[in-house]
Amino acid sequence: MTAAARVRLRAEGLSLGYGENRVVEGLDLDVIDGTITAVIGPNGCGKSTLLRALGRLLAPQEGHVLLDGKRIDKTPTREVAKIVGVLPQTPVAPDGLTVGDLVARGRHPHQAWYRQWSADDEGAVSEALRMTGMLEFAERTLDQLSGGQRQRAWISMALAQGTDLLLLDEPTTYLDLAHQVDVLDLVQQLHDQAGRTVIMVLHDLNLAARYSDRLIAMRDGKIVAQGAPQDVLTEQLLSDVFDLDARVVPDPVAGTPLVVPIGSRHRVRVDSAAPADDTM
Amino acid sequence: MGRETSIPGRPALRVGPASWVVRLRPVLVPVIAFGLLVLAMAVNLGRGDFPIGVGDVLAVLLGGGDDTHAYIVLELRLPRALTGALVGAALALAGAITQSIARNPLASPDILGVTAGAGVGAVAVIMLGGSAGGISGGIAEFGLPAAALGGGLVAALFVFAISWQRGIDGYRLVLVGLGITAVLVAIKFYLLTLSEVADAGRAMVWITGSLNGRGWEHVTPVALALLVLVPLALFAARPLGGLQFGDDTARGLGIRVNGSRAALILIAVALAATATASAGPVEFVALATPQIAMRMAGTPQPPLLGSAVLGAALTVSADVIARTAFGVVELPAGIVTAVIGAPYLMYLLVRRYREVRT
Helix, strand or coil: CCHHHCEEEEEEEEEEEECCEEEEEEEEEEEECCCEEEEECCCCCCHHHHHHHHCCCCCCCEEEEEECCEEHHHCCHHHHCCCEEEECCCCCCCCCCEHHHHHHHCCHHHCECCECCCHHHHHHHHHHHHHCCCHHHCCCEHHHCCHHHHHHHHHHHHHHCCCCEEEEECCCCCCCHHHHHHHHHHHHHHHHHHCCEEEEECCCHHHHHHHCCEEEEEECCEEEEEECHHHHCCHHHHHHHHCCCEEEEECCCCCCEEEEECHHHHHHHHHCCCCCCCCC | CCCCCCCCCCCEEEECCEEEECCHHHHHHHHHHHHHHHHHHHHHHHCCCCCCCHHHHHHHHCCCCCHHHHHHHHHHHHHHHHHHHHHHHHHHHHHHHHHHHHCCCCCCCCCCCHHHHHHHHHHHHHHHHHHHCCCCHHHHHHHHHHHHHHHHHHHHHHHHHHHCCCCCCHHHHHHHHHHHHHHHHHHHHHHHHHCCHHHHHHHHHHHCCCCCCCCHHHHHHHHHHHHHHHHHHHHHCCCHHHHCCCHHHHHHCCCCHHHHHHHHHHHHHHHHHHHHHHHCCCCCHHHHHHHHHHHHHCCCCCCHHHHHHHHHHHHHHHHHHHHHCCCCCCCCHHHHHHHHHHHHHHHHHHHHHHCCCC
C-alpha cells in the first residue's frame, strides 16, 4: 500500500439509524489520507448521520468503521480523540465561556486531573487561535462574538485537539457567503500546511466542488456517486439526487463544476419559446 | 516551545508534570467562604443559654480555654454546628454537580427526588417507630437516617431510570424529577394525615430540616461519607467541562459521556441523600449556593470546591439565625434557608423565562 493512497477511515457495510428508523443502509466508504472529502445530498439523506458514525459519535446498527485499519468502537475513545477531531453541526456552550477556555477544552484527550494546562496545551491552543485569527478574542465570551467568529472559535477547539483527521458537520451553516469562504479557506489551509485529512458535510454544492478533492453524493442513506467533483457533479446527478433541474457550467474562477439551478421562473424561457402565462 | 505562547486569561501554575490554570477569583471563593464559615461557627458555638464570646470559642477550638467553656463548646454545641457545616457542604456540592450536568440552574437534588424520597422514608419510619408500630425507640433513632438515605436513593434511581432514553437529557431529568417529587410529597403528606399527632409533630420538625439535638453520632456518618465522596466528586468532575458542550462534542473530545454523567449523578445523589438523612431536607442550599458561588467566582459553571465551602458557611449562618432571631423559640435551620431561598428560586424562574433563547 503506498503512502499516497493510505485509507484513514473505512466504512464497511455500515447501517445506521435511530431505533427503528434506518437512515443509512449498507454503506461502504474509503477516506484517503490527506484528502478533503465533501459529503453532499438533500436534507435527511443521512450525511450528518454518516459523519457522526465516522467520528464514533453514533454506534452502527450493522457494519463497522475502521480508523487506520482498527475498529473504531474497539479503540479507547480517548485514543480516538487524539486522531479524530469532530465538530458537530450546532455545538452548544454555557453562557459566559471565553474563547480561550473553549479552545482549551480541545486539549481534553491530552490531559489528566493533575495536568490540566501544560506548556504543550498552551502551545497548541495558541497555535490554533493564531491559525483562525482568534488570538485577540481569547478573553471574549462566545456571546460577544459574531456568527463567523463563533464558528472560528469552535474550529479552533477542534484544531487544538491536535488531530490530523477532522470531521466537520456543515461548518458554514448560518454564515454569510464571505464568511463561508473564510471558513473553507481555513480548511484548505489546514490541508495544505499540515496535510490534514478533512471530511465535511456541506450544503453549498459550488463551494463543495471548489474546496474538495472528492465529492460523495448521498440520497436516502446510500452513496449515489463519489469521485472527483467534475465527475460527480453532473446535470444527471443533480436530477437523480436532488430532483433539481440545473445546468452545470465550468466555474469561471476555479474551473470546477458550477451548478446553475433553473427553477420555475425561468423554466419556460429555457424549455421553449412559448409566451408566459400572465394570469399565473 | 521557545516563543511567547501565553493565552490571555489563562494564567498557568506548573509544578513538575502537574499543571493547572489558576485564576484569582475561583481561588478566592473557597478561601473567603472558609473565613465566613469559621466566623459563623464561632458565633454559633457561642450562642445559647450560656453565652460565650467569640474569642473564648476560638480559644477552645484551638485547644485552650477553660474547662466549662470547652465542655459546652466541644460536647454540646460543636456537633450541631459541624453537622450543619457538613450537611451544607454536601448539599451545595451535590447541587453544583447536578446543575452542571443538567446545564440548568434549576436542577438540584431537591428537584431530582432525593429530598422528597428521603422525606417519605423518614415519615414512614417515624410512624412505625412511634406509638403506631410498637417498635422500640432504637429503630427510630438509627432507622430514621437509614430510611431517609434509602428513600432518597430509591427515588433518585427511579427518576434516573425514567429519564434515561439512550442517555440522560438535562431538561427531561428536571421535568421527570419535578413530577416524581410532586408524587412523593403527596405520599408524605398522606402518611402524615394517617399518623398520630405526636408522631406528626416529630416528623414535621424533621421535614423542615432541623439541626436540633445533633450529637457526635450524627457528625460521624456525614463526615465519613464526605471524606469519601468529596475527593471522588472532584476527581470525577474533570469531564464536566466537556459535557457542557452537548453529547456529540463531548464524545468527540474522548469523554465517555453516559458513563461519566451517570457516575457524577450517583455521587451527587449519595451526597444529598446522606445530608438529608442526617439533618432532614435543608431546603434551597443545594439550589442557591452553587449559583452564588458561580457568580462570586465569575466562572461559566458552578465551582465545586467553592460551592461546597460556601454551602457549609451558609447553612451554619442559617442555623445561627434560626437559633437566635426569635428569642427562646428555636426554628429549624431549614425554615431560614427556605425563607431566603424561595424568593431566589422565583427570581431564577422569572429571569430564565425572560431570556431570549439563542
